[in-house]
Amino acid sequence: MNQRSSTHPTKEELESFFHGTLEETRRQLVEDHISKCDQCCDELRTIPHDGLIERIHAATSSIDDGQTPWASASTIAESEPADSIPAALLDHPRYRIIRRLGQGGMGVVYQAEHRLMERPVALKVINPRLVSNELAVERFHQEVKAAAKLSHRNIVAAYDAEQAGDLHFLVMEFIDGISLDQLVARRQPLPVLHACNYVLQAAQGLQHAHARGTVHRDIKPHNLMRTDRGTVKILDFGLARFATQTDHAADDPGLTADFTALGTPDYMAPEQARDSKRADIRADLYSLGCTLYFLLAGHAPFPNGTAFEKVLAHCERQPTSLGELRDDVPSDVIAIAERLMAKNPDDRFQTPAELVEALKPFGRPDSVAAHDQPTSDSGKTLVAMPMPQLQVSTESTATRTRTKVSNQATSTWVRRNRWPLFAVSGVLGVALGWYVLADRGEQPPALPEDNSLVGQPSETIPPATSTSDAEWIDLIARIDLSADVVAGNWTVTPTGELRVDHTPSARVMLPFTPPREYDFEVEFTRVEGDQSIALHFVDGDGIASFDIDGWGENLAGIQTIDQIDIRRNPTRIDNIQLINGRRYRAAVHVRRDHVDALFDGEKRTTYHGDGSDLSLLPLWSLPENTLGLGAYDSDTIFHSVRIRPISN
Template sequence: MNETNAPHPTRNELESFFHGTLAEPDRQRIEDHVGKCDTCCDVLRTIPHDPLIERIHAATSSIDDGLTPVGSATPVFQEEDAGTIPAALLDHPRYRIIRQLGQGGMGIVYQAEHKLMERPVALKVISSRLMKNELAVERFHQEVKAAAKLSHRNIVAAYDAEQAGEMHFLVMEYIDGISLDQLVARRKPLPVLHACNYVMQAAQGLQHAFERGTVHRDIKPHNLMKTTRGTIKILDFGLARFATQSEQSPDDPGLTADFTALGTPDYMAPEQARDSKRADIRADLYSLGCTLYFLLAGHAPFPEGTAFEKVLGHCERQPRPLSEIRNDIPPEVIAIVEKLMAKSPDDRFQTPAEVVEQLKPFGHPDSAYASDASATQPSIPNSLLSVPKLEPKIDRPTQRSKSKPRPKASPFTQWVQRHRLLIGGGGAILGAIVALMVLGDFGKDDLPTGSNGGSVQSPEQQPIPMPAASQNWVNLISQVDLPANTVAGNWEVTSEGELHVNEGPGARMMLPFLPPREYDLEVQFTRNSGSQSIALHFLDGDGNASFDIDGWSENLGGIQNIDGENIRTNPTRVDNVILQNGRRYTAEVRVRRDQVQAFLDGQLLTTYRGDGSNLTLLELWTLPEKSLGLGAYDSDTTFHQVRLRPVSN
């Protein structure tokens, strides 16, 4: 090798080149120089190895990058036959195998049922790679015992550790739901309300574990499951530590072996990369911050590059600011993410309980930011919509038409069109009203009045009045104008004359009719999928409120809001109001001058006593104007019948 006359790189540049951390143009430049320079080669020989870099280079995978669905083209667990159920499991005396759910680096997961108790469970068969000696088996049982001591609604319960032949498996709570990485893959970035609520729930589970001296070490969207009831469950407590210990080689107990069970590069804390065994709860909080970033951005903090480059990103760089990705995230939420993802553990929140308190103003449905979840997609700057990996799947709600408006019909013409069914039925008072209008004897002061006695304005400004003369039920679905009455969500009128709305946050529809002072509103519906509330918006004097059924993952029923208090705290709260998807229900609100009664399937559920003056709509159900209406929160729902019966003026 010859000496070159070109300027030598600095020692810092040579160290970066040696450790593989240079950008590609600089790396190529120095590589060309070193290939011709004996002096620089001598310098390279004196540079000590960086343990962290060595471990990153040695990394091939983490504990588990999430379960690979059955049928994946590239299975990551091949020691047992992933395509068939092992005979030892098929013949197990206590568990009946139903189906294989997925597979990952830790093993294969099956849905099963306890034969005697008829309880659904999940069986995680641990990879034989991790159970290769008696010490590993002992560690596995120790970790399962530790995990079994955790009992919290936000942690998947570990029931038992079993053996079938030479296979060892963990018996866990079966979760009917979806992981958060799958949820984001389906919906792209989540509304601020949902993202904060899910992370807040996960932090509650982590606090429970922290108080019992347990650290997860692999928090990520794949390990957070959202149940059909909207509850977040943390998976695999104890297994992360078990895998870390089991991967240690007696011949090489050092850094390289330890890195194989370090965590997941996309969500790994910097200190965890340096020494996974010493990572404490603050490493879990860093991973939780990365998860919140993922839910809001639609991708991990460092989405590009190899595992090596991602780990270095967590150690040395800052991710793209959330404010550049979306313009609807409150600055306080961005600050929470940044503090969770601080490079130094001392600069982060120190306990999960602190995270819960910080997220409460943004993660509750009655928060000031609840309206964020009403949009079908987060607000993305136009400059980013051309970037394919950031472009959200757009499920736009039906909006008011912005095309050239048609000539507006007179108030009388619109009123007659809205009430053509009643006119055809020949109600006595309605007939008289029509006759007076036709004869031209109906002056401005004689227009139908609302409950406050004032004249009803154009139907685009106020709801259409309902005559209160007859006791007949009036079909309201036939009167709905989708473009004009849709507030949020994808609504349609089916060929059967039913209203249907797809699953989406805060879907709601106005029913633009001004009822008399006393009336009955009856709605027949089926929640086809989802886990959130169905709402009937009603008018009571000067008040506009909603009757909520199976509300906000807490199975609550009641009237929202009374003196500003929601159903969690007001007197109409009813617990354990649980809707079964696929079943048809009838809900009814009976509005009277001194009270409102709410019924479900003919049974009185709750009663509000008052004149309506202290009733308001919950923020997430807000309507553009006071009106009757329907709501379906994050639930695919069919409204088979919506009808109103006037009782008295």
């Protein structure tokens, strides 16, 4: 019956319709036709059931809903009312419940504190249906023991398994961060560098688990948490396998032993849908490939349809290529994602370690490939473009490249050996001073008895470069908070310091018209957060910012030059990472033909030009071309903000 009238669907179309695999535009037409055609209805009754389809139908009956297992503490507006917390937990002798953080397919998560150790922890109370019999409880404890043996910076640590009344819960490391699905919801598709870096970190955690014979079975953006310092940690190791072996076992052991495929349909490997017991580390890699796709595309590989239709799509269809969705993703990264999502496990990376090596050129900020991935203000990576000729030097490109590499190597060596160098320099300095003074018949000053000045890191800021503090003009005293604040909650403390709380793109204008040449200096402490601090400065007709610890990549430099941000313009500085709670000094020295940017008294980079090609990113925009300050989602205190005129 392959040959049918053109007025009827073909047999192949009827089979696809019967199995739920017919594309949506054609499915509606076939459905309308069948509702009026007895002949096609009879044909449908003759189509045999497909074993795979039946197994997937059974699998989707126990699929997790994909909700985030817990939210960052910062996303919870109010603590959960005490009467909503189980009494057995409220009265627990070892743990004090602070708040409910969230709920996922396997249970409810609470933030708590160990009463004696005062250590913050997360308690995941296991869904009662998963521990409904003694065998299930024993499996739970076995899996927790296996998970507790995993110790890796990219895996959330499991501390203990406890019981409170009829409740069984897992005691885990508390992560105050954000899950990757929440991060994408907030920022939309991520820059290639960030996406590859997060997946690379997750792969490192998976490799550690793989070496110890452990498979996760539910890798997805919701189970990957990014800490405030940018570390990605995998949640729920051991729980997915425990739930796979246990779910519904008491109700129907014969069915679930073959068909349970606990997971999330958006990220489930085909073989996991067929038989979850045979899923190995390559199933986790498939899910990680779907996660990489999600981070770069802003949605899962198959975002539409029911859970059944999504699982079936993973078994039989190819997602839209990342190259069709974005024109800035390197072809090698697209190939990595496609290899991870291969239908046949043998065609994928065979271990997470192989994936780590493949992603290193694209997921490490210090790699050449990562530097070739500029991103726009919207967070999307831009197509590489020729660099503008901003430097006035006549030396060749090759010479500048060699010099830059040499300087970077020297700078790295100096940073690594700075304390021994300080010690040697201190001793040599004292010896030289002794010699000079002795030659003049004078005694050198005595060193402190504890030698605290030799070889110890200084907690003080280097002296200001001014010849007299009287030359500087205090700008904090001039601020009118009601008129000068552009975004964020800014306050002036009783001690005369300026403070801003956590707000994306917080900024304030400084009411002072600078001369053509001047020095602009700020002393500050970032109290909390991991994003950039910015000094907005005016250079002729242009305005720009000196950004410090920006883009989540510990970068610094001048934003932006000829519409190119610090990730691509010549003022880029790597490895500028602020330590919260420490005091720093930053400054810009604006001159007619260049601008020097200084950090802790040291000149770090220079812009050459008259300011005509300078501009602010939209996130730092000000109503007027004036001096200003910015702090991106970082609680920051500005101790001193001042300007010193040089010339008109």
